[in-house]
Amino acid sequence: xYVSVKxxxxxxxxxxxxxxxxxxxxxxxxxxxxxxxxxxxSLAVDRVMNEGSLYDRDLAALAIKQARxxxxxxxxxxxxxxxxLPRFGHSRPLDTAAMGVERRISATYKxxxxxxILGPTFDYTHRLIDFTLMVDGETPLPTRDETVxxxxxxPRVIDLLAQEGLIEAExxxxxxVEPGDLTRTPLRVPAARDLRLQQLxxxxxxxxLALGYSTQRGYGSTHPFAGEIRIGEVxxxxxxxxxxxxxxxGAVALSECQMINQxxxxxxxxxxxxxxxxxxxxxVERKVMAMALVDRALRSEELGGAVDHPAQxxxxxxxxxxxxxxxxxxxxxKLPHYVDFQAELALVRQMRREHAAARAARRTTSDDVYEEAxx
Amino acid sequence: MTSFDTTTxxxxxxxxARRSVMALAAxxxxxxxxxVRDLAPVGVVDLRAPEVGLVMLRGRIGGSGAPFNxxxxxxxxxxxxxxxxxxxxxxxxxxxxxxxxxxxxxDALWVEGTQRDRLERSxxxxxxxxxxxxxxxxxxEVAATRVDFFTLVRGAD
Numbered sequence: 001x002y003v004s005v006k007x008x009x010x011x012x013x014x015x016x017x018x019x020x021x022x023x024x025x026x027x028x029x030x031x032x033x034x035x036x037x038x039x040x041x042s043l044a045v046d047r048v049m050n051e052g053s054l055y056d057r058d059l060a061a062l063a064i065k066q067a068r069x070x071x072x073x074x075x076x077x078x079x080x081x082x083x084x085l086p087r088f089g090h091s092r093p094l095d096t097a098a099m100g101v102e103r104r105i106s107a108t109y110k111x112x113x114x115x116x117i118l119g120p121t122f123d124y125t126h127r128l129i130d131f132t133l134m135v136d137g138e139t140p141l142p143t144r145d146e147t148v149x150x151x152x153x154x155p156r157v158i159d160l161l162a163q164e165g166l167i168e169a170e171x172x173x174x175x176x177v178e179p180g181d182l183t184r185t186p187l188r189v190p191a192a193r194d195l196r197l198q199q200l201x202x203x204x205x206x207x208x209l210a211l212g213y214s215t216q217r218g219y220g221s222t223h224p225f226a227g228e229i230r231i232g233e234v235x236x237x238x239x240x241x242x243x244x245x246x247x248x249x250g251a252v253a254l255s256e257c258q259m260i261n262q263x264x265x266x267x268x269x270x271x272x273x274x275x276x277x278x279x280x281x282x283x284v285e286r287k288v289m290a291m292a293l294v295d296r297a298l299r300s301e302e303l304g305g306a307v308d309h310p311a312q313x314x315x316x317x318x319x320x321x322x323x324x325x326x327x328x329x330x331x332x333x334k335l336p337h338y339v340d341f342q343a344e345l346a347l348v349r350q351m352r353r354e355h356a357a358a359r360a361a362r363r364t365t366s367d368d369v370y371e372e373a374x375x
Numbered sequence: 376m377t378s379f380d381t382t383t384x385x386x387x388x389x390x391x392a393r394r395s396v397m398a399l400a401a402x403x404x405x406x407x408x409x410x411v412r413d414l415a416p417v418g419v420v421d422l423r424a425p426e427v428g429l430v431m432l433r434g435r436i437g438g439s440g441a442p443f444n445x446x447x448x449x450x451x452x453x454x455x456x457x458x459x460x461x462x463x464x465x466x467x468x469x470x471x472x473x474x475x476x477x478x479x480x481x482d483a484l485w486v487e488g489t490q491r492d493r494l495e496r497s498x499x500x501x502x503x504x505x506x507x508x509x510x511x512x513x514x515x516e517v518a519a520t521r522v523d524f525f526t527l528v529r530g531a532d
Binding site: 049050053054055056058059082085086087088089090091092093094096097100101102103110111115116117118119120142143144145146147148149156158169170171172173177179180181182183193194195197198201202235236238240242243245246247248249250251252256258275277279280281 | 390394397398401402426427428429430431432433434435436437438439440441442443444445446447448449450452454464466467468469470510512513514515516517518519520521522524
């Protein structure tokens, strides 16, 4: 329990002013601008958009600046901001097959239509600190291959397996059934896959990474292959009732991961591959890979498997994935608990008195016994 | 360069052309779109004052299955009516109300249909050309990172 405490306003005002000063840092160093964060710390921006569950690059960049680079605090700011806005409606489902691909790789097929496109990746870098970034210099322009026309068609890798019937088909929505929305109705378990994916998409990247890793280390292994990872821009269309047609809103950057997993089959179902799916805002490859591993682990029960490990346990995963929620409950421990603690203090003192009295009583009794034995 | 036909709104072709104008407006910078104000007549009425809100973006399970709610995006929207009676709607990602109103103005002028040549010359044409140039550059940059596999030949015998 926490009781309201009055006082401290002056200290709070001074603390916030000190926070602003420490955020600014050494005045001799130029202040960082929001557009610099948006352009040059773009992967931090992507993470904040996902965990803040709001696609808005400028807003996420501003939140990162305000939060001094604390990305969970920045996600918290973004979540708070979104509560001030009305909801106009929902988009048509994004068509990731029509993505303007910036990166597309498959670990299951070497040669595939559209090819393996590395894009802007950290892969194959040597992870050596680049000291040239400390000095002012021009970054060279990217290499170009001008022999190609516009971006070639990039069919989904997973459709190659689907053509042979070797991988499960994704169930389509039943007519008139709207997907669940955990921003409108609190999440309850067991939750359907639509709600699980919504929660995973806004879930903490570190938490999902650890859970995904745990499945690889044997805590619910699903023998995954990265069937396809694609990153790029997808057009957004918004159905406007007054107009009677879908209006283009612009494009958003997305990352998508299709994990292919072994499935031995069951009495009714032939052996085949099953899917784990990851989708999130921006260039967040690690996040969508982890998300796809956890999505598949959470499907264990529906595929006739056991629920023996944390990553397979809906309650465990879904209730703890949201870092804004988690930070709220962990950090509330620093709020005044003075009355609570006074009660605990009194209780512990009383228990110690009783404990001492009981021990003294025991000693007296055993002394009697000793004396009796001596006689 | 993209050309814009002069089909009438309401028909399928009219809707497609109007949608492609809206798509350009959504991808324009606020500065590029601002030029539309010079073409607007006096007496434009705001049917819907420019406002910022949210649109829930939906994905599909596995990319092709049932929809799910991925997360929201900020969207600005506005609606205007010209003295001629033509109405226009602006919907753009982001929190720029002025851009949404300019997009609505552009839509209204397109629907009105009397200045399409000017619209195309001063706004739509240059905008489409700029976007096409950027798309080509992006495609070339990405294509340079395509992997060419080669198989190592084993020993002769």
